[in-house]
Amino acid sequence: MAHTEELYLGKKSYNVIGTRPIRHDGADKVTGKAVYTSDLHLPNLAHGKILRSPHAHARIKSIDVSEALQVPGVFAVVTHDDFPDLENKVANLGEAGMVNLLELGANCLAKGKVLYKGHAVAAVAAASTHVAEEAVLKIKVEYEVLPSVTWVLDAMAPTAPILHENLRTDFMGKKEDKPTNVALHLQFEKGNIAEGFQSADVIVEREFKTASVHQGYIEPHVTVALWNEDSRLKIWTSTQGSFVCRQQVAELLGIAVSQCVVVPCEIGGGFGGKIAVYLEPVAALLSRKCGRPVKMSMQRNEVFEGTGPTPGSFMRVKIGAKKDGTLVAGEAWLAYDCGGFPGGVIGPGCMCVFSCYEFPNAKVDGFDVLNNKPHTQAYRAPGATQAAFACEQVIDELAAKLNIDPIEFRLKNAAKEGTRRVDGPVYPRVGFIECLEAAKNSPHWKTPLTGKNRGRGIAAGFWFNIGCASSCSASVNDDGRVTLVEGSTDIGGSRTSIAMQLAETLGIGAHDVQPQVADTDSVGYTFLTGGSRVTFATGLAAYQLGLDLQGQMKQRAAEIWGCGADTIKVENGNYSHNGHTLSFKQLAAKVAENGLPPVVGRASVAPEGSTNAFGVHIADVEVDPETGKVTVLRYTSVQDAGKAIHPSYVEGQLQGGAVQGIGWALNEEYFYDDKNQMRNASFLDYRMPTCLDVPMIETIIVEVPNPTHPYGVRGVGETPIVAPPATIANAVHAATGCRMTSLPISPPVLWKAISTKA
Amino acid sequence: MPVVFIPTPMRDLTGGEATVTVEGEFVRDVIDALDRRYPGIKDRLCRGDALVPGLQVCIDDTMTRRGLNARLAPQSEVHFLPPIGGG
Amino acid sequence: MSKKTHVTATLNGETVEFLCEPRHSLLEVLRDTLQMTGAKEGCNNGNCGACTVMLNGRPVNSCLVLGVEAEGATLETVEGIASHAHLHPIQQCFLEGAALQCGICTPGFLIAAKALLEQNPNPSEHEIRFKLANNLCRCTGYDKIVKAVQAAALELQKAAP
Known part of the structure; x- marks a missing residue:
């Protein structure tokens, strides 16, 4: 990008970027005024409720809704039959991937079969939630219960119950010929692993498994849909991407995207789990049937049992190294489950397993495996955390066997500019070495850990980060404040990080920009909030928007001063010509005073490629050998942010991801009984970390500027969750001598390992 | 000329070749040229006038959404990879 | 539907009256009847604390309190923390x-x-x-x-x- 050099490399300090202003939506959010979808009250509102499958796998023989319709206060009932014919339609949701509409529709309301306990079967709209709850119980569904399977390796066995009779394994374009639960087999190869392993002095091979975990956002899925008599559909919802939601809903209902407007309300967390639609199309169908707006919200057990966890997995990783610590070969075999419908996150899992290191020879096989769980969804760096749990433990073990410091071992083999990944592409400038150096020099690493049953672990993590389309527009007010309209749902303070980039570009203050997140009718197409993309891509749009506004301001100044616009100099928001100078604010006032055309700008961008964020984590733990309980004593997260626009919210991403990862490492799991029913679908039994479970999370932000962004931004949201489970496992090993190869490392599991070892 | 990195499962069609150098200004040209040399490879890479769902083109280090219409430089590397989304 | 009960309470310093069914939680009453949507529903079974309000000077999960139990009570929600346009x-x-x-x-x-x-x-x-x-x-x-x-x-x- 042409501007990179002059702006970033030429300018060492900024006025706004790198400061910590109070977020623009802050007052709303600490006073209870911020409007989340559930806070909406519309006139004549009906309330919807879903009937869900009690079985993990069953054929639906019949659905009788007649009694439910007789309940006083019931307005409408819908089943899958209310969807238009979705046969053989594939919708391209941009970088959210290709979505098979038949499968998406069948996940929203089951078609013919239920594929997991909690699978939606029918829905009721009624005068109140309580009436709707009573009415769904009156829907009579006759099931033929089928054998089910939830463990990924069992689901791959030739004797496994088959979820989709017509499914055949796709081996990257080659179709197998037998019914199977393996939807996809991926394979990547670099060099010659046989020769590579032959040249190794030390080889470590281990098998790993991880349980399904949930994103665990505190706000359950909730939506309000209003199908108007003019066939316009309006949806207020909790979504990571209003445009991606609009597209899914329109495709499922067979209407044009412009017939549907999606209003993104404030969102109570997403982490990848609020991209696919669940309630939105169902509420729309109910609204069309009953002529009222329909509100639907999930209870917490429905969130666990009916929405996307991230995959459970089985992995085998083998790595060989020379005595001097040079890696010579790696081999990985990864099976990730995808729940009831094909299309999980095995692709990025395969691409990330060896992505931190230079491997001259490597081979990765990956399998996308159907089983009777909810269809998996992204969860922060989807697929990378499982892979890092496996690879980073093997790396740790190799370093120990070679008697090399684990940071030095990683430094020796670290991916850098020019490293060719196993899946093929070569890295541009990345900041992994800088992160390792920062970890090595951190106060945490330099402080010796002492005490019984204690251990220190370190691990690395990588995520691609994505670009994609973003749009924004803005108008300059008479008082010099700029109203910014953008389309990225703000989940963690992104309004402010985008506004700050516009403010920096214009040379005004962060609070001279007033950002708002607009609905799909009020802003240009903007891809979802995910893939760590918003501060990077929407920030890039804000930067371009700033240049557009600045150009127009120069033209207005030229009219005022009667000179050519190109003779006007702009520096730090001051416009000057021939001894005259006007600040941005003064000029804005003059534009109004002189009756000049108002300044309204817009920008849209669609950057391609990944921005590549690396992180390194350090954990100190203490293990109680009597109970197997792990206490995290100290934790540090180091990450290359490229450039931290608002350092507090970058730290927040690092800290939040670390604690989610600690939960994944130590407690969280979908616990299935012998009927493949989830037995812990509540926050009481699905144990997410509380503040009593974790220490302060120290952060070190490394800034190796991303050459494809004018301010060097890489994006930060996802990489923070990649390293924690491996970091904790390596620390537990250091404390106990037990190599914990399955997640979670819960007290009974660890206690058993310690007891067996003794 | 652009260098195409053949996905491992498709190397049965290229006689085990991992990289193939072919002429082409756009990804679609490169695939046509590949298919002339290794008949059947286009069927694995394309469905109709698009890449098969589940594959994305990566040119050098840049994943592109332009698919068959992506433009290549003379020395470009072409990779076919699973798409990357994110949470 | 059961008969509704009349309840009088003090909410953020003001007297409020409402009708509620015996099965309505205090959280439902606050959010749906009184339109005070500051307290949030995250789990509806007392595990997440998003619905925490003060009831007679003690923090409680309002999803675990019945609306009828608020009779005569003093309630404080997030809407009542700031005063006279100043944040606490x-x-x-x-x-x-x-x-x-x-x-x-x-x-x-x-x-x-x-x-x-x-x-x-x-x-x-x-x-x-x-x-x-x-x-x-x-x-x-x-x-x-x-x-x-x-x-x-x-x-x-x-x-x-």
Whole structure:
């Protein structure tokens, strides 16, 4: 990008970027005024409720809704039959991937079969939630219960119950010929692993498994849909991407995207789990049937049992190294489950397993495996955390066997500019070495850990980060404040990080920009909030928007001063010509005073490629050998942010991801009984970390500027969750001598390992 | 000329070749040229006038959404990879 | 549908009257009947704390209290923390310390933190973590929340006579 050099490399300090202003939506959010979808009250509102499958796998023989319709206060009932014919339609949701509409529709309301306990079967709209709850119980569904399977390796066995009779394994374009639960087999190869392993002095091979975990956002899925008599559909919802939601809903209902407007309300967390639609199309169908707006919200057990966890997995990783610590070969075999419908996150899992290191020879096989769980969804760096749990433990073990410091071992083999990944592409400038150096020099690493049953672990993590389309527009007010309209749902303070980039570009203050997140009718197409993309891509749009506004301001100044616009100099928001100078604010006032055309700008961008964020984590733990309980004593997260626009919210991403990862490492799991029913679908039994479970999370932000962004931004949201489970496992090993190869490392599991070892 | 990195499962069609150098200004040209040399490879890479769902083109280090219409430089590397989304 | 009960209570200093069914939780009454939507529903079974409100001076999960139990009670919700267009120091410290990301848990944390500091103006980090363990946050990792409460404790001590 042409501007990179002059702006970033030429300018060492900024006025706004790198400061910590109070977020623009802050007052709303600490006073209870911020409007989340559930806070909406519309006139004549009906309330919807879903009937869900009690079985993990069953054929639906019949659905009788007649009694439910007789309940006083019931307005409408819908089943899958209310969807238009979705046969053989594939919708391209941009970088959210290709979505098979038949499968998406069948996940929203089951078609013919239920594929997991909690699978939606029918829905009721009624005068109140309580009436709707009573009415769904009156829907009579006759099931033929089928054998089910939830463990990924069992689901791959030739004797496994088959979820989709017509499914055949796709081996990257080659179709197998037998019914199977393996939807996809991926394979990547670099060099010659046989020769590579032959040249190794030390080889470590281990098998790993991880349980399904949930994103665990505190706000359950909730939506309000209003199908108007003019066939316009309006949806207020909790979504990571209003445009991606609009597209899914329109495709499922067979209407044009412009017939549907999606209003993104404030969102109570997403982490990848609020991209696919669940309630939105169902509420729309109910609204069309009953002529009222329909509100639907999930209870917490429905969130666990009916929405996307991230995959459970089985992995085998083998790595060989020379005595001097040079890696010579790696081999990985990864099976990730995808729940009831094909299309999980095995692709990025395969691409990330060896992505931190230079491997001259490597081979990765990956399998996308159907089983009777909810269809998996992204969860922060989807697929990378499982892979890092496996690879980073093997790396740790190799370093120990070679008697090399684990940071030095990683430094020796670290991916850098020019490293060719196993899946093929070569890295541009990345900041992994800088992160390792920062970890090595951190106060945490330099402080010796002492005490019984204690251990220190370190691990690395990588995520691609994505670009994609973003749009924004803005108008300059008479008082010099700029109203910014953008389309990225703000989940963690992104309004402010985008506004700050516009403010920096214009040379005004962060609070001279007033950002708002607009609905799909009020802003240009903007891809979802995910893939760590918003501060990077929407920030890039804000930067371009700033240049557009600045150009127009120069033209207005030229009219005022009667000179050519190109003779006007702009520096730090001051416009000057021939001894005259006007600040941005003064000029804005003059534009109004002189009756000049108002300044309204817009920008849209669609950057391609990944921005590549690396992180390194350090954990100190203490293990109680009597109970197997792990206490995290100290934790540090180091990450290359490229450039931290608002350092507090970058730290927040690092800290939040670390604690989610600690939960994944130590407690969280979908616990299935012998009927493949989830037995812990509540926050009481699905144990997410509380503040009593974790220490302060120290952060070190490394800034190796991303050459494809004018301010060097890489994006930060996802990489923070990649390293924690491996970091904790390596620390537990250091404390106990037990190599914990399955997640979670819960007290009974660890206690058993310690007891067996003794 | 652009260098195409053949996905491992498709190397049965290229006689085990991992990289193939072919002429082409756009990804679609490169695939046509590949298919002339290794008949059947286009069927694995394309469905109709698009890449098969589940594959994305990566040119050098840049994943592109332009698919068959992506433009290549003379020395470009072409990779076919699973798409990357994110949470 | 059962018969509704008439309830009178004090909410954020004002007298409120409402009708509720015996099965309606206090959270439902606040959000749906009184349109005070600051308290959030995260789990509806007392595990997440997003619905925390003060009931007669004690923080409670309002999803676990019945609406009819509020008869004669004094209630305080997040909407009542700021006064005369001024944020309370706890709110200010949450903003300055970036102690929220998505913000859905924030009302519950603010109530719980205020209750804690009223009871114990100078809590240790452990006491803060212990008292706030009823409230789940999935975004922040708690670090900045704990620090915001520590900062608010200092502010309130400075302001105390």
